[in-house]
Amino acid sequence: MSERSQASRDGRQLTAEQIADNFADLHTPLDGMQAMVEADRCLYCYDAPCIRACPTAIDIPTFIHQIGTGNVNGAARTILDANIMGGTCARVCPTEELCEQACVRNTAEDKPIEIGLLQRHAVDHLITDIDTGKTPYPFTRAEPSGKRVAIVGAGPAGLACAHRLAMLGHETTVFEAKAKPGGLNEYGLAAYKMVDDFAQREVAFLMEIGGITVEHGKALGRDITLEDLRGGFDAVFLGVGLTDTNRAGIDGDDLDGVEDAIHFIAALRQTTGDLTALAPGDSVVVIGGGNTAIDAAVQAKRLGAEDVTLVYRRGADHMSATEWEQDLARTNGVNIRLWSRPVAFMGEGHVDGVVFERTELDADGRLAGTGRTYTLPADRVLKAIGQKLTADDVRGVTVHRGKIEVDETYRTSLPGVYAGGDCIASGEDLTVQAVEDGKRAAHAIDACLKGATDRQETDSQTGAATGATKETTNV
Known part of the structure; x- marks a missing residue:
């Protein structure tokens, strides 16, 4: 990471190899032995709080026990019976606030079971076995209803x-x-x-x-x-x-360089091969406090933007992005500014700055402006202020x-x-x-x-x- 960070500070264009490295898998998958060792840590709780914490009520102790006994595809079936998109959820669920947060091993002296990585290990194993013809598809259809x-x-x-x-x-x-x-x-x-x-x-x-x-x-x-x-x-x-996406409703919202973060993310996801053609800008400002804002900010930084600042109107505790996601942004060199809301996008034809007003909570606990403003330079603004x-x-x-x-x-x-x-x-x-x-x-x-x-x-x-x-x- 140090070479890439230095390249960004010097304003040099990252190479295709550096960007490819930046967009490698965020989490290293478990191999078979690592999965067995991690599964062995599970206490197989009778009244497992991790199940209650999962919105799809996956029988987590059972699938972990199946992995521990070598029945990896059986574990995947347990997962997919409850959540047919368990592969994606293993990658993107905020497990640190759901199942892993509820894990009985999540104490000051211990750490929670790596439930997300174990779930990914099982589902990926099954899908690969199906793709290579090693195992049949695990689900069958009922008799046609005619509906x-x-x-x-x-x-x-x-x-x-x-x-x-x-x-x-x-x-x-x-x-x-x-x-x-x-x-x-x-x-x-x-x-x-x-x-x-x-x-x-x-x-x-x-x-x-x-x-x-x-x-x-x-x-x-x-x-x-x-x-x-x-x-x-x-x-x-x-x-x-x-x-649809929410509009900022302030002057300059239609300037070139001001766009919705979700569109930036979609364009990046649909680009195949060399990502160097996606110039992120030198000074990027991301507005918002959710996971979309974090995703946009981190990806702009990993594409080679020299300076990326995420600005949110309230405090860190109010952000819908998890603490883990906020830490990910900081470790990737994203500056996070709080208690600030945009009041104008500046520029002639193309954005070159954003004016922010500092905010606070009033006596009734409602967000209020203080009248104090400051300006951040920006040649690209990514809005992640909600969808509707x-x-x-x-x-x-x-x-x-x-x-x-x-x-x-x-x-x-x-x-x-x-x-x-x-x-x-x-x-x-x-x-x-x-x-x-x-x-x-x-x-x-x-x-x-x-x-x-x-x-x-x-x-x-x-x-x-x-x-x-x-x-x-x-x-």
Whole structure:
């Protein structure tokens, strides 16, 4: 790291080899012996707190025990039964705040089990064995139900829903606006977290179950409508994520060089080969306090930006980025400034600086400006100030405070239409939560469709009208 850091300080362009090194795997995977040794540390708790801390309720002690006894593919099956995208979650979940935080070994005298690395070891082992023909695909489909479900969005929620519905015997068609499936797993995560095209490998693994068709270039509200989907399918699941970004709403927001951090990350993720063509800028300012802001700042630094400053309007304890992510930014040479909010982007045509106002909490605990300002030079500004749902894209369902309203079974206000993932308020906007939403919604849809089938058979026997049968199908 010292050679790369010196190159940045001197303002010299990093070589392709240096950048490739910067974007190597963030975490070194465990080998077989390391996994066995780490698994042996698990106490196999009866009432394991790590399971309760996992949004998908993976049976963590069991899969670790399976690794310890040499049944690595069995461990992967235990993981994937609960979380079909366990490979991605092993790489990007904030395990330090979820399962590993809850681990009984997480004490001042000890350290938690490396649950994330063990999970990755197991899932990667299984996917590799399937790819090389050493082991068959572990999931099977139920008998065809004759029901068809439309899924909008090929992100974690939509794909998890599709896979579980396929297991339950239903045909699904996934409508995706982008050229690749995967959602934020493909377009929104730091490149050093998802090396070797893992997002697409995971999607390919998931699709092997069959019964899932993906149609790309199909955006809700532009190419398809909810009305059309409700008319052509027995149920609809919305896994659209958050489709738009928040604007700063200050002078200079439209200057060249001012862009959304999520677009910067997506462009980097979709660049193959030599990354030296992606000039990050010399003085980069990142605005925001979440993991997207951290990902953008660290990647700008690793691309060779001389000076990267992340600015957040509140204190470190208020940042949604985990403490581990904040430390990652600092160790990569990112400056973090707190208690500051942007009030203007400066420049003639192209940004050359950002004016910030210092902030504080008032007597009622609300954020307030102090009137004191300062200016940071910047030839590139990356905004990570949040994403939002465009209500027009989901016209017809009830949206409250920027999220689709659902009941306990993930049903929206429209009969037959369900939703999950970042577009609803089910918990933290995390991949693991989106997967859980998709899985639970699939079971709710299955129960509804099977109930509709049972009613259809009863109505048919009693001579009920076809129209009534069709209506119950969409409930």
